[in-house]
Amino acid sequence: MSETDQDRVRDEALPLSGPAALDPLLDHVGDARYVLLGEASHGTAEYYQVRDVLTRRLIEEKGFSFVAVEGDWPDCQAVHCSVAGAPGAPDDPAEVLAGFTRWPTWMWANTDVRAFTRWLRGYNKERPARPSERRVGFFGLDVYSLWESLHAVLDHLREHDPDRVAPAIQAFRCFEPYAEDPQSYALATRFMPEGCEPQVVDLLSGLRRRAAETAVLDGSLAEFAARQNAEVLAGAERYYRAMLGSGPESWNIRDHHMADTLDRLMEHHGPAAKAVVWEHNTHIGDARATDMADAGMVNVGQLVRERHRAEGVVLVGFGSHSGTVVAADSWGDVPRVMEVPPARPGSVEDLLHRALPEGRALFVFPGPGGEGPPAAGRPEWFRRQLDHRAIGVVYHPTRERWGNYVPTVLGERYDAFCHLDRTRALTPLRPLPALSPEEQTWPAGV
Known part of the structure; x- marks a missing residue:
């Protein structure tokens, strides 16, 4: 990447540290009813932690109604009952999370989700439980x-x-x-x-x-x-x-189902409802800004934009340059902590790493989906197609040279992007055996 590219990145980067770091993103959200928060892997602690902080603010400051995640409906309904204080539900959501058995359990049965759901239960205890003033929910879309x-x-x-x-x-x-x-x-x-x-x-x-x-x-x-x-x-x-x-076809069935479930949840919660969604970048970043569209694939981010742009939709992507991650060698296998090698040269992550030695930054792109005129009449770095890393629950670091990347126009795929240069593996609540007979999703494990 040229020095000019790196200079432009530095000019557009917002510091991602300190209590006010997310203020520009909250301002960008405004009155939007849909905020979709991604992750570049299902096994990275910092992605969960930043989503946690942002989601708490969306709930407290903007009145968001529920969190919908890339998880199963029955399991997440049990979590919802706990965080909402339903009669007979466990007082501690960690008891429910520890009982998750479907592989990959570490996606939700981890210490970061435990911290968020415990906070959510405490927040809900201060709110009325009447239907007209519902407590904030936690639901699965998958x-x-x-x-x-x-x-x-x-x-x-x-x-x-x-x-x-x-x-x-x-x-x-x-x-x-x-x-x-x-x-x-x-x-x-x-x-x-x-x-x-x-x-x-x-x-x-x-x-x-x-x-x-x-x-x-x-x-x-x-x-x-x-x-x-x-x-x-x-x-x-x-x-x-x-x-x-x-x-x-199977990918599209799955993402249509998740988008339809989100619509049903919004209808159930009423005309003033607002939703936060937690899913992998591959689901929440608009597929039309990637090579997924060429393969005939749609995803949740694209469908939500198409259906609800007038109501306000904000898609937030995440990425990192290197670190560690929890993943498995094959579908249903025992997970382990793996090293994430430095990002491929010429990728989004490589450009941000070279431009931002301090390591963390927030980018808020102009207009919905990066719309708006380029500065000084020239294309910006976020308007060009660059490789963008995607790590699934199945991961092979040795294949980084030819796999694990999605060609992406970043400013069209997302409305904002969080760069966390070096990240670390999350901590599962318990050792995770390979129990599931589930077939691998297409493409691999996201």
Whole structure:
């Protein structure tokens, strides 16, 4: 990178240290209803910590309604019940997080999420619990929990609507031969293309009708959760059916599901609702500013911008030059702390490292998605396509020369970017065995 590029980076960098470091970003958020916060890996402590600080301020100063994360709905609903002080829920959210079993558990069962959820419970204790003044929630957007969501639907119907249990039993019997193994189900759909889709659609239709009826009456989270678990079941069934294909279909099913879940949560929380989203950069950075678009892929950041730009959408990316990270050598394997080598020459991370020896900086790009005229009539560094590192839960540092990077126009992919030059691995709450039979997502593990 040229000295001119480095000079421009230094001119545009805002110091990311001290109590007021995030003020420019809060100013940029303004009255936006959607703030999506990324991460360049699922195993880096500083990404979680900066998101924590920013999210607390969004909740305290701007009245954000809930945090939605790249996690499973049933697990995160249990966290929500704890942080919201629901009757019978554990007083300490760490008890719930420690019980997470789906690989990669370290994404949420770590000391940084524990600190945030404990703070959120304390914050909520000072707020009314009435539906009209809801406590701040914590919810999962992801699609993987097929069997957990099916069991949750059955339990709910048996308790609240026994006359409608039959469709759930039919769906359960359809999936039962696969012994809660999504790969077995996916392989079976090669010979039975429709799989269990008819049973799932029948179940979902009934729960959608019931949720619409009860929402008018009491806005019940229990009814909303039952409908959402059915939506997860439908999304997961489509996802696993598409998973064996070589194209982008399974990825797009997953990200559409997460964006749709976010929309349902916003509708449930009412017209004044505001959402903070925590997901990997690959999900929250607009896919149209990367080579993902060339591959026919969409993502959550793109969909939220397309659907809600008029309501205010701010996408914040993260990156680092080197350090350590928690990841695994293969899907479902035991995770470990790995060294993250210095960033590839010519990448975003390399440019920022060379320009900013102090190591930490915030960039707020002009206009939504980096829109606005270039200074002095010349393209800025953030308007050019550069490689941008993405580390998944599966990571191979030795492949940095030809993998682990996404060609990106940074100022179009994000509205702001946090550069944290050297970062360190997060701390899981407990040792993590390789328990999950889940297939790797496409592309690898983000």
